[in-house]
Amino acid sequence: MKWFSGLLLLISVFLWQLLSWLGILPPYRIPSPLGILKGLSTLLVDGLPPGYLLHRHALESLLRVFYGFGIASALAIPLGIVMGWSKIIRAILTPFVEIVRPVPPLAWIPLAILWFGIGIKSAAFIIFLGAFFPILLNTISGVLMLDVRLIEATKVLGARETDILLKVLAPGALPSLWTGLRIGLGIGWMTVVAAEFTGVKSGYGLGYLIMIARDIQRPDQIVGGMIVIGFIGYFLDSILRRIESRLLEWM
Amino acid sequence: MEPLLRLINIRKTFNSVKDQKVEAVDEISLEVWEGEFLCILGRSGCGKTTLLRMIAGLEPPTGGEIFLENQLIRGTDPNVGLIFQEFVLLPWRTVLGNIEFGLEVMGVDQAQRRRKAMEYIKIIELEGFEHQYPKELSGGMKQRVAIARAIICNPKILLMDEPFAALDAQTRFNMQKFLLSLWEKTGKTIFFVTHNVDEAVFLGQRLILLS
Amino acid sequence: MNLKRAKSLFMASAVLLMILTPLLGNPCAMQKVRLGYLQSDLHQLAAFVALEKGFFQQEGVQITIGGIFKAGPEEMTAFASRELDVGYVGEAPATVAVANKVADVKIVAQVNLEGSAIVVRKESGIRSLQDLAGKTAAVPGYAQVQDFLLRKALLQNTIPSRSVNVIIIKPPEMIPTLQTKQIDAFVAWEPYPAKAITKGIGEVLMYSGEIWPRHPCCVVVVDTQFLGKHPDVVRGLLRAHVKATHFIKGNFEEASKIGTKYTGMDLETVKLAMKSIVYEYVPDEEGLLEYVTFLNKLGTIKVEDPGEFVKRIIDVTHLHRVLKE
Numbered sequence: 001m002k003w004f005s006g007l008l009l010l011i012s013v014f015l016w017q018l019l020s021w022l023g024i025l026p027p028y029r030i031p032s033p034l035g036i037l038k039g040l041s042t043l044l045v046d047g048l049p050p051g052y053l054l055h056r057h058a059l060e061s062l063l064r065v066f067y068g069f070g071i072a073s074a075l076a077i078p079l080g081i082v083m084g085w086s087k088i089i090r091a092i093l094t095p096f097v098e099i100v101r102p103v104p105p106l107a108w109i110p111l112a113i114l115w116f117g118i119g120i121k122s123a124a125f126i127i128f129l130g131a132f133f134p135i136l137l138n139t140i141s142g143v144l145m146l147d148v149r150l151i152e153a154t155k156v157l158g159a160r161e162t163d164i165l166l167k168v169l170a171p172g173a174l175p176s177l178w179t180g181l182r183i184g185l186g187i188g189w190m191t192v193v194a195a196e197f198t199g200v201k202s203g204y205g206l207g208y209l210i211m212i213a214r215d216i217q218r219p220d221q222i223v224g225g226m227i228v229i230g231f232i233g234y235f236l237d238s239i240l241r242r243i244e245s246r247l248l249e250w251m
Numbered sequence: 252m253e254p255l256l257r258l259i260n261i262r263k264t265f266n267s268v269k270d271q272k273v274e275a276v277d278e279i280s281l282e283v284w285e286g287e288f289l290c291i292l293g294r295s296g297c298g299k300t301t302l303l304r305m306i307a308g309l310e311p312p313t314g315g316e317i318f319l320e321n322q323l324i325r326g327t328d329p330n331v332g333l334i335f336q337e338f339v340l341l342p343w344r345t346v347l348g349n350i351e352f353g354l355e356v357m358g359v360d361q362a363q364r365r366r367k368a369m370e371y372i373k374i375i376e377l378e379g380f381e382h383q384y385p386k387e388l389s390g391g392m393k394q395r396v397a398i399a400r401a402i403i404c405n406p407k408i409l410l411m412d413e414p415f416a417a418l419d420a421q422t423r424f425n426m427q428k429f430l431l432s433l434w435e436k437t438g439k440t441i442f443f444v445t446h447n448v449d450e451a452v453f454l455g456q457r458l459i460l461l462s
Numbered sequence: 463m464n465l466k467r468a469k470s471l472f473m474a475s476a477v478l479l480m481i482l483t484p485l486l487g488n489p490c491a492m493q494k495v496r497l498g499y500l501q502s503d504l505h506q507l508a509a510f511v512a513l514e515k516g517f518f519q520q521e522g523v524q525i526t527i528g529g530i531f532k533a534g535p536e537e538m539t540a541f542a543s544r545e546l547d548v549g550y551v552g553e554a555p556a557t558v559a560v561a562n563k564v565a566d567v568k569i570v571a572q573v574n575l576e577g578s579a580i581v582v583r584k585e586s587g588i589r590s591l592q593d594l595a596g597k598t599a600a601v602p603g604y605a606q607v608q609d610f611l612l613r614k615a616l617l618q619n620t621i622p623s624r625s626v627n628v629i630i631i632k633p634p635e636m637i638p639t640l641q642t643k644q645i646d647a648f649v650a651w652e653p654y655p656a657k658a659i660t661k662g663i664g665e666v667l668m669y670s671g672e673i674w675p676r677h678p679c680c681v682v683v684v685d686t687q688f689l690g691k692h693p694d695v696v697r698g699l700l701r702a703h704v705k706a707t708h709f710i711k712g713n714f715e716e717a718s719k720i721g722t723k724y725t726g727m728d729l730e731t732v733k734l735a736m737k738s739i740v741y742e743y744v745p746d747e748e749g750l751l752e753y754v755t756f757l758n759k760l761g762t763i764k765v766e767d768p769g770e771f772v773k774r775i776i777d778v779t780h781l782h783r784v785l786k787e
Contacts, residue, residue: 251386
């Protein structure tokens with residue numbers, strides 16, 4: 001059946017191109033598929049601005065995401081396990097979490113620029129804010145949902161608190177935690193693109209690229225950039241999914 | 252000779268939803284002798300699970316004391332092993348990983364752990380299943396892993412909370428035979444709780460009725 | 463319906479929706495004139511004056527604000543989606559939009575000349591353009607006038623433009639990043655240079671008038687279809703614009719007060735900024751030609767005949783009629 005959905009997609013794209021040729025879909029409203037391909041190729045070959053090639057833009061954005069996402073995971077996972085385990089800590093920290101969480105990461109941009117400038121750190125900070133909360137909350141829920149008897153069984157076998165945290169809560173919360181990581185990475189990737197709109201020091205970035213294409217009114221390059229962003233986002237998630245199926249083969 | 256386990260006037264009271272007091276266990280005293288297979292027989296809901304949990308150290312008694320070899324039980328202790336009705340294996344660990352858990356926590360090095368675990372795999376007759384996950388095992392196999400996991404730590408007494416109630420009749424019968432032969436081979440003290448009269452009579456040296 | 467079928471149907475509908483949605487956005491009947499202008503852009507003081515003093519109304523033109531934009535390209539996108547009839551906008555983004563066939567507008571009047579500057583951080587030790595080599599300079603947008611001015615200045619002094627790290631930052635972020643040493647210089651339109659001075663953070667290395675005397679900056683554009691349908695309305699607009707421009711020249715104090723109201727900046731900054739802006743309403747064809755040639759070379763636009771393009775986009779017939787009156 002896979003060929004059927006592929007065929008349907010091809011037909012839709014062909015229809016789209018046809019409508020564009022007939023002038024029903026003017027190129028300034030929405031670029032034609034061929035136009036987008038052409039725009040994409042200029043991004044690859046010439047770069048935008050000329051000399052700034054697409055793969056470098058993508059690499060810079062990925063770097064920012066890994067930085068921010070890495071820190072978010074490193075902080076949120078242990079904090080989530082501890083908050084899931086200890087009622088007291090959960091009670092103390094939850095108000096802070098619930099106040100900061102609803103604030104969109106992008107609202108932090110002016111502060112981020114003030115604190116961190118326009119280099120990789122401020123973008124990483126914005127991404128951190130976006131990725132942190134899904135990972136934290138999913139980890140907490142993963143711990144809370146664990147069967148109490150699992151903990152009792154290990155206690156009876158002599159497990160101390162550290163043993164429980166490391167050998168029971170962490171692996172037990174993993175399914176929920178991993179979902180949190182996937183969501184966090186997705187949000188992180190979306191955030192980096194928007195965060196780059198305000199300007200980057202290195203002159204590279206996919207969000208930055210789209211901003212430039214917007215400045216020179218090239219919708220074909222804008223959509224080309226969007227497609228690249230979409231693909232990379234999908235690719236990142238598929239990596240996480242692959243790892244997930246290996247890690248969670250016991251389920 | 253001193254009894255291995257002594258319960259003196261053990262009481263457990265719970266606060267129910269409407270803030271009423273529920274007497275789950277009411278003034279129980281008993282003794283368990285080393286090496287014996289003791290069965291506690293009682294209807295469902297008569298407090299036998301609560302009793303077991305108190306001996307395992309998972310619940311503090313509201314009144315009374317429990318002594319293991321004249322030491323007061325204050326919490327969980329690897330000297331007291333516990334087998335649950337629902338097996339409660341760690342699903343993310345293999346059979347070997349589950350069996351080794353207690354030794355891991357005790358700090359035994361990996362080579363020794365592995366050796367001992369393989370011995371017990373033989374005892375529970377699960378050769379070939381070392382690297383399977385619990386989800387791939389039948390109920391009887393899971394319970395055997397749970398038993399191996401418990402006795403590899405050499406507890407002084409093994410508590411069993413209706414361990415075969417979740418199994419089908421045939422498997423249950425096989426498991427009862429297996430448990431008996433294990434008891435004969437190892438001489439472990441077993442404290443077995445059930446609501447099944449036939450099972451209690453078949454397995455136990457001594458029977459205590461709980462009402 | 464099994465999952466696979468559902469998935470392919472969903473994908474097809476998604477693509478279909480993507481195709482159809484642009485077709486759905488269409489304007490309804492035009493009653494008032496929808497005007498757009500740039501936020502905090504002191505170049506467009508004539509628009510603020512005309513709005514404040516009611517010049518548009520006096521000429522019988524009903525104005526609604528179609529949008530206040532952060533940058534030229536955004537305003538041009540609004541023209542592309544037919545949300546604006548008239549706009550005060552940078553000549554650069556307007557030119558690019560028309561050349562890339564994104565919007566269809568005509569330039570009917572100039573709004574100002576000059577009014578930008580290269581600003582460097584105080585105590586940065588940058589005394590001349592040569593000192594910019596190896597440093598980081600920010601411009602508000604790729605291929606915009608400020609970007610062009612910087613390149614032109616470097617070219618005039620035979621400094622290779624590659625030796626300066628040029629990045630794009632939006633003007634509101636330029637002053638904080640200059641202050642925190644993230645960038646060493648920026649090129650922006652007034653009042654940002656003036657603000658950098660009054661805040662004590664920066665000083666002007668060069669005014670744009672020194673790089674390119676009397677270079678065009680902002681213009682009044684009109685949607686071509688609207689111009690065709692309502693030339694009389696456009697003429698009324700132009701009358702108000704000319705009046706406002708004269709007003710600025712003759713009433714500095716009052717004009718600067720209006721400037722503070724619309725840009726939100728303090729009076730000292732506004733007055734300083736106004737000194738470097740030349741308010742003018744006659745479009746400069748030569749200036750535009752030079753800029754179009756620059757864009758062509760850069761590859762940002764592809765125009766066969768720059769001269770012909772300039773003649774096509776500038777329509778001064780209406781302005782001339784108004785001036786003759």
